[in-house]
Amino acid sequence: MKSMKLMGAAIAGLVGYTGVMGTSLAQDTIKVGVLHSLSGTMAISETTLKDAMLMLIEEQNKKGGILGKQLEAVVVDPASDWPLFAEKARELIEVSKVDVVFGCWTSVSRKSVLPVFEELNSLLFYPVQYEGEESQRNVFYTGAAPNQQAIPAVDYLAEVEGVERWVLAGTDYVYPRTTNKILETYLKDSGVAEEDIMINYTPFGHSDWQTIVADIKAFGSAGKKTAVVSTINGDANVPFYKELANQGIAASDIPVVAFSVGEEELAGIDTGPLVGHLAAWNYFMSVDTPENAEFIKAWHAFIGDEGRVTNDPMEAHYIGFNMWVKAVEKAGTTAPDAVIDSIVGVAVPNLTGGYSAMMPNHHITKPVLIGEIQDDGQFATVFETPGLVVGDAWSDYLPDSKDLISDWRAPMSCGNFNTASGTCGGMQGQ
Amino acid sequence: MASALRLMLFAGLWLGLTFGGAHSGFAQTNPQLTPLLEKLDTRNFKQKADAVAAIAAIDDPMVVPLLKTLGAGDLYRRKSDGTYFRAIRKGSAFALHDLVSGDEVETLSKSAVERIIVNNSMRGQIDALLGSLTLRSADPKQRLSAAQSLLKERDPSGLNALEAAIEAEEQDHIRDVMIAARSAIVLYDTSAAQADRLEAVAALKARGGRSMMSLLSGAAGDQDPEVADAATAAAAAIDKELQFWALGQNVLYGLSLGSVLLLAAIGLAITFGVMGVINMAHGELVMLGAYTTFVVQDAIRSSAPHLFDYSLLIAAPLAFAIVGLVGIAIERGVVRFLYGRPLETLLATWGISLLLQQTVRSIFGPTNKEVGNPSWMTGGFELGYLTITYNRMWILVFALAVFAGLLLLLKKTAIGLQMRAVTQNRAMASDMGVRSGMVDAMTFGLGAGVAGLAGVALSQIDNVSPNLGQGYIVDSFMVVVFGGAGNLWGALAGAFTLGIANKFLEPFSGAVLAKVLVLVFIILFIQKRPRGLFPLKGRAVES
Amino acid sequence: MAHSSLIGRAVAARSQAFLLVLLAIAVLVPVMNLAVPAGSFFHIPSYGVSLFGKYVCYALLALSIDLIWGYCGILSLGHGAFFALGGYAMGMHLMREIGPRGVYGDPILPDFMVFLNWKELPWFWHGFDFFPFALLMIVAVPGVLAFVFGWFAFRSRVTGVYLSIITQALTFALMLAFFRNEMGFGGNNGLTDFKDILGFDLQHDTTRCGLFVASILALGLGYSICRFVVRSKAGKVLVAIRDAESRTRFLGYRVEGYKLFVFVLSAMLAGVAGALYTPQVGIINPSEFSPANSIEVVVWVAVGGRGTLIGAVLGAIIVNGAKTLFTGWFPEIWLFALGALFVGVTLFMPKGVMGLLRGDGGGGAKIKLLLEKLGAARTGRMLR
Numbered sequence A: 001m002k003s004m005k006l007m008g009a010a011i012a013g014l015v016g017y018t019g020v021m022g023t024s025l026a027q028d029t030i031k032v033g034v035l036h037s038l039s040g041t042m043a044i045s046e047t048t049l050k051d052a053m054l055m056l057i058e059e060q061n062k063k064g065g066i067l068g069k070q071l072e073a074v075v076v077d078p079a080s081d082w083p084l085f086a087e088k089a090r091e092l093i094e095v096s097k098v099d100v101v102f103g104c105w106t107s108v109s110r111k112s113v114l115p116v117f118e119e120l121n122s123l124l125f126y127p128v129q130y131e132g133e134e135s136q137r138n139v140f141y142t143g144a145a146p147n148q149q150a151i152p153a154v155d156y157l158a159e160v161e162g163v164e165r166w167v168l169a170g171t172d173y174v175y176p177r178t179t180n181k182i183l184e185t186y187l188k189d190s191g192v193a194e195e196d197i198m199i200n201y202t203p204f205g206h207s208d209w210q211t212i213v214a215d216i217k218a219f220g221s222a223g224k225k226t227a228v229v230s231t232i233n234g235d236a237n238v239p240f241y242k243e244l245a246n247q248g249i250a251a252s253d254i255p256v257v258a259f260s261v262g263e264e265e266l267a268g269i270d271t272g273p274l275v276g277h278l279a280a281w282n283y284f285m286s287v288d289t290p291e292n293a294e295f296i297k298a299w300h301a302f303i304g305d306e307g308r309v310t311n312d313p314m315e316a317h318y319i320g321f322n323m324w325v326k327a328v329e330k331a332g333t334t335a336p337d338a339v340i341d342s343i344v345g346v347a348v349p350n351l352t353g354g355y356s357a358m359m360p361n362h363h364i365t366k367p368v369l370i371g372e373i374q375d376d377g378q379f380a381t382v383f384e385t386p387g388l389v390v391g392d393a394w395s396d397y398l399p400d401s402k403d404l405i406s407d408w409r410a411p412m413s414c415g416n417f418n419t420a421s422g423t424c425g426g427m428q429g430q
Numbered sequence B: 001m002a003s004a005l006r007l008m009l010f011a012g013l014w015l016g017l018t019f020g021g022a023h024s025g026f027a028q029t030n031p032q033l034t035p036l037l038e039k040l041d042t043r044n045f046k047q048k049a050d051a052v053a054a055i056a057a058i059d060d061p062m063v064v065p066l067l068k069t070l071g072a073g074d075l076y077r078r079k080s081d082g083t084y085f086r087a088i089r090k091g092s093a094f095a096l097h098d099l100v101s102g103d104e105v106e107t108l109s110k111s112a113v114e115r116i117i118v119n120n121s122m123r124g125q126i127d128a129l130l131g132s133l134t135l136r137s138a139d140p141k142q143r144l145s146a147a148q149s150l151l152k153e154r155d156p157s158g159l160n161a162l163e164a165a166i167e168a169e170e171q172d173h174i175r176d177v178m179i180a181a182r183s184a185i186v187l188y189d190t191s192a193a194q195a196d197r198l199e200a201v202a203a204l205k206a207r208g209g210r211s212m213m214s215l216l217s218g219a220a221g222d223q224d225p226e227v228a229d230a231a232t233a234a235a236a237a238i239d240k241e242l243q244f245w246a247l248g249q250n251v252l253y254g255l256s257l258g259s260v261l262l263l264a265a266i267g268l269a270i271t272f273g274v275m276g277v278i279n280m281a282h283g284e285l286v287m288l289g290a291y292t293t294f295v296v297q298d299a300i301r302s303s304a305p306h307l308f309d310y311s312l313l314i315a316a317p318l319a320f321a322i323v324g325l326v327g328i329a330i331e332r333g334v335v336r337f338l339y340g341r342p343l344e345t346l347l348a349t350w351g352i353s354l355l356l357q358q359t360v361r362s363i364f365g366p367t368n369k370e371v372g373n374p375s376w377m378t379g380g381f382e383l384g385y386l387t388i389t390y391n392r393m394w395i396l397v398f399a400l401a402v403f404a405g406l407l408l409l410l411k412k413t414a415i416g417l418q419m420r421a422v423t424q425n426r427a428m429a430s431d432m433g434v435r436s437g438m439v440d441a442m443t444f445g446l447g448a449g450v451a452g453l454a455g456v457a458l459s460q461i462d463n464v465s466p467n468l469g470q471g472y473i474v475d476s477f478m479v480v481v482f483g484g485a486g487n488l489w490g491a492l493a494g495a496f497t498l499g500i501a502n503k504f505l506e507p508f509s510g511a512v513l514a515k516v517l518v519l520v521f522i523i524l525f526i527q528k529r530p531r532g533l534f535p536l537k538g539r540a541v542e543s
Numbered sequence C: 001m002a003h004s005s006l007i008g009r010a011v012a013a014r015s016q017a018f019l020l021v022l023l024a025i026a027v028l029v030p031v032m033n034l035a036v037p038a039g040s041f042f043h044i045p046s047y048g049v050s051l052f053g054k055y056v057c058y059a060l061l062a063l064s065i066d067l068i069w070g071y072c073g074i075l076s077l078g079h080g081a082f083f084a085l086g087g088y089a090m091g092m093h094l095m096r097e098i099g100p101r102g103v104y105g106d107p108i109l110p111d112f113m114v115f116l117n118w119k120e121l122p123w124f125w126h127g128f129d130f131f132p133f134a135l136l137m138i139v140a141v142p143g144v145l146a147f148v149f150g151w152f153a154f155r156s157r158v159t160g161v162y163l164s165i166i167t168q169a170l171t172f173a174l175m176l177a178f179f180r181n182e183m184g185f186g187g188n189n190g191l192t193d194f195k196d197i198l199g200f201d202l203q204h205d206t207t208r209c210g211l212f213v214a215s216i217l218a219l220g221l222g223y224s225i226c227r228f229v230v231r232s233k234a235g236k237v238l239v240a241i242r243d244a245e246s247r248t249r250f251l252g253y254r255v256e257g258y259k260l261f262v263f264v265l266s267a268m269l270a271g272v273a274g275a276l277y278t279p280q281v282g283i284i285n286p287s288e289f290s291p292a293n294s295i296e297v298v299v300w301v302a303v304g305g306r307g308t309l310i311g312a313v314l315g316a317i318i319v320n321g322a323k324t325l326f327t328g329w330f331p332e333i334w335l336f337a338l339g340a341l342f343v344g345v346t347l348f349m350p351k352g353v354m355g356l357l358r359g360d361g362g363g364g365a366k367i368k369l370l371l372e373k374l375g376a377a378r379t380g381r382m383l384r
Helices: A002-021 A043-062 A080-093 A107-120 A150-160 A174-189 A209-218 A236-248 A289-303 A314-333 A336-343 B004-021 B033-040 B045-056 B063-072 B120-134 B140-153 B156-168 B170-189 B194-207 B210-219 B224-275 B282-303 B304-334 B340-362 B390-412 B416-424 B427-430 B436-458 B469-485 B488-528 C001-032 C044-074 C079-101 C111-115 C130-155 C160-179 C204-231 C232-245 C243-252 C255-281 C291-304 C309-329 C334-348 C353-356 C361-380
Strands: A030-036 A070-076 A100-103 A124-126 A139-141 A166-169 A196-203 A226-231 A255-256 A279-282 A347-349 A355-357 A369-373 A379-384 A404-407 A414-418 B077-080 B082-092 B093-097 B102-107 B113-115 B379-383 B386-389
Touching: A002 B120, A030 A043, A030 A080, A030 C243, A043 A070, A043 A100, A043 A236, A043 A289, A043 A314, A070 A080, A080 A100, A080 A107, A080 C044, A080 C255, A080 C309, A100 A166, A100 A314, A107 A124, A107 A139, A107 A174, A107 C361, A124 A314, A150 A174, A150 A226, A150 A255, A150 A279, A150 A369, A150 A379, A150 B386, A166 A174, A166 A209, A174 A196, A174 A226, A174 C111, A196 A209, A196 B488, A209 A226, A209 A236, A209 B224, A209 B488, A236 A255, A236 B390, A255 B386, A289 A314, A289 B102, A314 A336, A314 C309, B033 B045, B045 B063, B045 B093, B063 B077, B063 B082, B063 B120, B077 B093, B077 C334, B082 B113, B082 B170, B120 B140, B120 B156, B140 B156, B140 B170, B156 B170, B170 B194, B170 B210, B194 B210, B194 B224, B194 C361, B210 B224, B224 B282, B224 B386, B224 B390, B224 B436, B224 B469, B282 B304, B282 B469, B282 C044, B304 B436, B340 C160, B340 C291, B340 C334, B386 B390, B390 B416, B390 B488, B416 B427, B416 B436, B427 B436, B469 B488, B469 C160, B488 C160, C001 C044, C001 C204, C001 C309, C044 C204, C044 C255, C044 C291, C044 C309, C079 C130, C079 C255, C079 C291, C130 C160, C130 C255, C160 C291, C204 C255, C204 C309, C232 C243, C232 C255, C243 C255, C291 C309, C291 C334, C291 C353, C309 C334, C309 C353
Parallel strands: A030 A070, A030 A100, A100 A124, A124 A139, A166 A196, A166 A226, A226 A255, A255 A279
Antiparallel strands: A279 A369, A347 A355, A369 A379, A404 A414, B077 B082, B077 B113, B082 B093, B093 B102, B379 B386
C-alpha cells in the first residue's frame, strides 16, 4: 500500500518535473541564450558580459529585432561549475529552444559545452581570448587567439623596449601553459637563449606573491633588460601588482605585459604605482572612435552607473552579436546550418575604428593594441598593428599543430585539416 | 543652461586668446622650442623621443616643467590653438594649468584637449634628461632622485654634469649615489681607460646590493677581458652576499604569510577552537570586514579626502563592531539552537556563508572593489639587503597586536573569565551564575569581530570581492587544527609554522606543490598528534 | 520480539518499495525517452535523461556519505575526492578509447598531452585502454586511498571535527595536485571530449539511456549493499560506535576495524558514482575535488535525513533538482534560496525530509526540540 503510494508519487514527480522543464513558449520571438556565471568564482568577470548581452539585445529590439521578430534573452546561471555549463547549455538548446548562445569565459567551461553544441547542432559565440588549438563547426571565437595578442606583445617589448630576458609567469591552467609554450618556441626561434627565459606557474587565486616577485627581481638583475609576460588569471592579479609596486619594481625597471588584465581587473586596484605596465588586447576603453564613444554611452545608460568600465570581451560580444545578426539576415533564417554557411566572410564594424570579419576558421580579424596602464585605471595605446590580424586556430609554433589548418567552408569543411598528410583529423571530421 | 555654458566657454576662449600671451608660456616661448613642441603631437614615439631630446638641449625655464609634466603623463594639448598645458582631471573635464607659473587657466571638456602620451622608454629617457638638468637643484630630494635616475639610465651624456655635481655636492649619501652613477656610466663606456673602468667596478662592488649586481653582471660580457673578469667576480661576490641574506628574507616572507594566516584563523580559533562551532561562514565574516573598509574609504574619498591616511584606523573599530554584531545575530538566530550538534552547525553556517556572499554580491556587485593603501602602507624599505614592504610589516604588527589584545581579553577581564569558564564547564559556570547564553553570544561575536579586523588587513593585500572569504576558509581551519583547537597560542604557532614552511618549500617545489606538501604534512601530523600542537588538557577534551 | 519483527517488516517493505521504484524508473525513463514521440506530454527529452542520470550518480554519492556519517558518525568532508578519483579512472579509459580520433590524430596520446609536448604516455595511464582494468581501478584507487588514509587516521583515533578537517585537507591537496599540468591529468581542463564508451556513441540517445539504467542499477545495488551492512550485526556495532565510540571500544569491539571497513566501502561506492557521472556529464576536472563540493554532498544527506538510506537518495535529488530549477528561474538570486534551504533544514527539520515524511520532524516537533534545547541550556546539560 505504502509502497504503491511512494512509487506513484515518484513517477508523478518525474513526469511533473519534465513537464516543468519542458515549458517552451510559442515561437513568436527569436531566443538568445546567455550562458555566463552569475555566481561562484567567475561571476566577477562574467556578470558584466551578461549585462552587455542584455544591452545588445535590447538595442537590437529597439531597431526592430531581426527578420521582423523581437529577440528574447534567456539567462541562466551555470555558477562557475563546469559540468553545470554543459547541463545549462543543453537546457538552453533543448528546453528553452534558443537559436544561439553567447557565453562561457574559461577554457574548461568551453570544453565542457563543446560536445553539447556539436551534438545538438547549435551556435556558440565565445568572447574571451584563449589558447587556440581548437576550431569547431558550431563555435565562433570572437576573442583573441595567441597570435592576436601574445606574439605582437612580445615583438613590441623586444623592439621598442629592447627586452632580452623574459619571465613567463602564469596561472597553472591550459591558457597560460599553451601561450607560454608558443612564446617559448617563438622566443627561441628569434634567438633568445634558454637561460634568458624563466617560466613560473602559480595556482588559481594565488595571493602571496612575495617569493615570486623577489625571484623576478633577482632574475632581472642579470644586466639585461627583463620583462614579465603575465598570463596570470583575474583574481590573482591584484595581489601580484600590489606586491610588485611595494617591492619597488616600476615599469621602467621590469615592465609587465599582461594578457588577462583589462579595465575591469584594474578597477579593483590603485593604478598609480602601475603606470607603464602593459597589456595587449584588441580593444581598450580609451580608444578614441565615434563607435566606441557611442558604445560606452549606451553601456553607461543601460547599467545606470557612469563609473563602470568597458573591456575587450565586451567588444568581442559586440562584434559577435552583430555578426550573428547580419548572418541571420543574410540567411533569412536562424537555422544553425544556414547561419554557419552565411556567417563566414561577414564583416561588421568593431569599436576601434575598423571592420572585423569572420574567417573560415571561425576566428575573426582584429587589430592588436598594446596599451600602458595609466593612473586613472585606463590604458593608453602605445602601439597598434598597422593592419588586422587573422586569428590563427592552430599555432605555427607548436610542433604538432603547425601543419593543421581550419576551413569550415565546403568542400573542405574541416576544423583540423592536416596539410602534411592531406587528411582531416579525427574530430568533427564529417 | 546649455547656452550659458556655451557663453562661458566662449568667454573663456576669448579670454584665453586675448590674454593668452600673458598667461600661457607658448606665445613668449623660445623660438627654438616652437617647432619641437609641434613634433610632440604625433603617434610616432621615435619622433617624439627625438623631439624630447632636442627640447632638453635648449636652455629655457619652460623645459624642466615641460619634461616633468610630460613624464608624469599630464601634458595636454589644447586642440583649439595647439598650446600645451598641464591638465588635471576634474570630474569629466580637465583643468588646464600654465606650465611655468602653475596657474589655472581654464577648464575644458575632454574632447577639447588631447593628451600627449609617453611610453615606458620615453619615461626613462625623460627621467635621465631631467636627472642631468636637476643635478644641481637646490632641493636635496631632487638632487637625489636625479642621481638615482641617472644611475638607472646610465646616460653617457650626463657624465659632465655628474662630474660637476659630485664636486659641488655636500651631502654624503647623495654624493655616493652620484659616484655610483658615474661609475656605472664609465663601466659601460668602452672608450674609457681600462684603469678607470676597473675602478668603477670596485666602486660598484663596494656599494653592493641587487641593482649593482645587475649592473656588474651586465658588463660581464665586455670586450676587455680584464674588465669582464673583474665585473664577473664582483657580481659573484655580491651574489654570495645576497644568498646569505636570502635566508633571512625567506624567514621574513614566512612570517608575513604566517601573519596573514594568523589573522584569518584567529577568529576561528575562538568560534571553532573555544566554542566548538564549525563556522563555515568565517571566511564571509572576513569578507564583510574588507567591505566595511571599502565603504569607509569610499565615504572618505567623497567627503573628506584628507582623512584617507586614517581610513584604516577608522575602518578597524567599525569592522569589529559591525561584523561582531553580524556574528551575534548569527549566534542568536541560528547557532544557539545547534549546540551539541557541532557537525550540524557546519551545515547551517555553510548556508549562512552562501547567503552572506550573495547579499554582498547583490549590494556591491560581483566585481572587485578598489581599496587603496594609505601612504604609510605603500612601498617598502631596505634593511641591509632585506626588502621589507610596509603593508606586510604593518599587517604583521597588526596580527600580533590583535593576538595580544585577545589574550589580554581572555585572561585579564571578567568577560574573558566567564568565556573560559563556560568553555571548560558550562554546567558549573551556569550554576555559579554565569549567563551562559549571553556569554555564548559574546564569544561568537568576539570571534566574528576579530574576523572583521582580519578583513580590514586583508583588504590591503588581496582582492575585495564576494569570493574573498573562500580563499581563506580552508587555510584557517588547517591553522586551527594544526595548532590545536581551543588554544590561542596554538593558532599563533600553527600560523607561523605553516607560513614559514610554505615559504621555504616554495623556491624548490613551486607555489602549488609547496601548498600540497604543507597539506600532506598537516594530515600526517594530525595522525601523530590528533589534537594538534597544543592540545587542550582536561575534561573538555572528550566531547 | 514480535514488536521488533513488525518494525523489521515495515522497514523491509519500505526498502522493497524503494527498489521497485528504482526498477520502474529504470524502465520508464528510457521508454519515455526513446519510444514516446517527442510532442507527447509523457516524452522525456534527452536533456532530462542525462540530467536524471547525473542526479542518480549524486544520489549514490550521498548514499556513500550517509553510510559513514549516518551510521558510523564519520563526517567526511572529502568524499568528493573518492568520487572524482572514480571519475578520473573512467575518464582515463574514455580518453584512451578516443584513440586516433583526437584533433591531432595521435593514436596514443590524448590531445592535451600532444599540444603540451608530452612525448610518451605517463606510466599510470597504461592499462586504462582495457575496460576491465579501468573498472578495477574505479573501485581500487578510491578504496586504497581510503584504506591508507583511514588506517592511519582511525588507528591514531582522529575523530570528530578533526577527522572532518583533515578529510577536507585531503581533498584540497588532491585538487591542487590535479590542477598541476605536470601531473598528466589535463590540469584545470581535466578530461573531456569523450567519444564513446565500449563502442557506443556517447552522443546517442540509446547510449544515454543505457548509462542511465546502469546508474539506476548501481544505485539499487549500492542501496542493497548499504542496507545489508547496516542491518547486519556489524551495522549495529557501527551505530554503537556512532553513539558512543569509547564505550563500544571498552566492550571489546575493534572500533578501528569496523570504521575502516565502512570507510573503504563508502569510498568505493563514491568511486563508482564518479565513474558513472563522468560519461554522462562529459567532463571530469579538478573542481570535483573542491572542498565546497564535498560539503554540499553532506548537505544533501542532511536535507534528506541523516541515518536513513532512502533519505540520502531523496536529499541528493531534491537539492539538485532545486538547483537546476532555481539557476534557470532566478539566475540572479538562487543562492539565497539554496542558503536559506540549508539553514532552514538544519534548524527546522533536524531529521530531514525523511523525518518530515515520517511525521517526527515537523513543526510541532521543532518547537518541542527548541524548548528542549533551551531547557538543556538552562540546566547545563548541553553537550559540547
